[in-house]
Amino acid sequence: MLFYLTVILLCQLIGEALVTLFDFPVPGPVIGMAIMFFGLLIKGSVPDGLSSVGDTLLSHMSLLFIPAGVGIMVNAELIQREIVPITVSLVISTFLCIAVTGLLMSWLTRNKSIGGHKE
């Protein structure tokens, strides 16, 4: 457990270091994800310990967004002032992005038999 937590943090640390050194426009953790991914490719399987640490982190990932989200109280004034443009823009562009990406992807992969489901 502790070993794999160390591995995850190490990937992130290397990611952060590379980002700073080479001025990448991407955050350290995304590079860390790439490093861990290539590590897994080389290893050829996911160790059990890593699975359990990873699943713990991922199963409540949405909890981790709360501290930043509470920051809405600092920006309440600006949001209130432009509530209509901000809300309309946010809702329409998010739904548009989901519909376009989903339709394009399913159209481009239509010949491959990928199981279909509704939620």
Place this chain on the structure above:
Amino acid sequence: MQSLTTLWEHLSESPLLYLTLTLIAYQIGLYLYQKSGKKPLVNPVLIAIILLVILLLVTGTPYERYFEGASFLHFLLGPATVALAIPLYRQFEKVRKSALAISISLLTGSAVSAVSSVLIAWALGGSEQSFLSLAPKSVTTPVSMGITEALGGVPSLTAVLVIITGILGASLGPTVLNIVRVKSWAARGLAIGTAAHGLGTARKLQVNEEAGAFSGLAMGLNALATAILLPLVWYWIF
């Protein structure tokens, strides 16, 4: 006996108080979500945020102080992002088979998100500050804040818009996909991850691992694409 105010003052000096309050608020959110029969709009994260904002306003606690206390949770976003490599690896065969389709769909979706959000906000009379902060709203927080800062928007506003976008995409995105009849897990995951980053991915992982893997991949790739392309497009137009 000490007065309640002194007690609060004392407790709020360590991260314990704000960590605990954040977890409690989230548990209440989860409880209400289950109770409602998992209605998308009864979103646990949204409920937790509302409860915490009310609490901070009532107690007169500045946001900075809360954030300092709860920053451990915020920090864990980093390791969680690294851990997304695991579902991605497990689904690698499927991802590899559709690499070209993924690239095309993702770049198109990413452009649609940024361009439409700026155009709509601009057409409705939004200020430059607000549409600069809206443009990277589909990208995971640390990257989008960096992009906004570079363009001259308000990073803390972006963080909030990113999270609202995430909640919206995670909760109502599946309904949008049902309406346009997108059925495959790969396409559903990719769409949600492109539009609603980590919050969308967290939700997808709970529904189906394949959808979660595509979502996590889309989140990472969209961060990369937007971080590189948005500033270029912006300076090219203006």
